[in-house]
Amino acid sequence: MHRSDSPHPDSPPCASRREALRLCGGALAGLASGLCTPAFANDDPAGARPQAGDRLVLADGEGQRAPLRLADIEAGAKPLMALPLDAASGTVRDGSRLNKLLLLRLDPASLEPSAARNAADGVVAFSAVCTHQGCNITEFSTEKGLLLCFCHFSQFRPAAGGERVAGPAPRRLPMLPLKLEGDVLVVADGFTSRPGATL
Numbered sequence: 001m002h003r004s005d006s007p008h009p010d011s012p013p014c015a016s017r018r019e020a021l022r023l024c025g026g027a028l029a030g031l032a033s034g035l036c037t038p039a040f041a042n043d044d045p046a047g048a049r050p051q052a053g054d055r056l057v058l059a060d061g062e063g064q065r066a067p068l069r070l071a072d073i074e075a076g077a078k079p080l081m082a083l084p085l086d087a088a089s090g091t092v093r094d095g096s097r098l099n100k101l102l103l104l105r106l107d108p109a110s111l112e113p114s115a116a117r118n119a120a121d122g123v124v125a126f127s128a129v130c131t132h133q134g135c136n137i138t139e140f141s142t143e144k145g146l147l148l149c150f151c152h153f154s155q156f157r158p159a160a161g162g163e164r165v166a167g168p169a170p171r172r173l174p175m176l177p178l179k180l181e182g183d184v185l186v187v188a189d190g191f192t193s194r195p196g197a198t199l
């Protein structure tokens, strides 16, 4: 049974109670509406947002949770769905759909500065959740170099840091900055902006 006093696990995180006030127009109103998850409710590493030092694993890699390496991401191929892995605890951060990621490997020479500074040898990671109403983004046009949301046809350009180029989404897709440690893909920092639907 749904508990109205329990924030939905996919609700957007609030960095602090002050942030909850700002984003929700009042902490009580925000929590009651389930629009915000306070930071103190997000201690579970599985539900926490990706952090610097996390590794990446395939989202559908049942039993295959080996950290992804550069060679695992095929250049020019369709995006892989991935999840962050807390390296310290070995926990896959699969407790929130807002942690779903799309991984692509693009030509480094094609990246605009907004994408290049968060890429690892052409590999870029984006939130897989559309910034319009939160549908999963599942398609990629290799011809146009665009990620496509089929709910209301928003389009995003990964080579331009997830810039929205068409459709009703009001903002770009958040990037997850990456780096390489040897040939292992490692999260370099948190999302560049809040993942999820725009409230």
Ligand code: FES
Pocket: 130, 131, 132, 133, 134, 135, 149, 150, 151, 152, 153, 154, 167, 168, 169
């Ligand atoms: S949810 Fe993606 S365009 Fe509406």
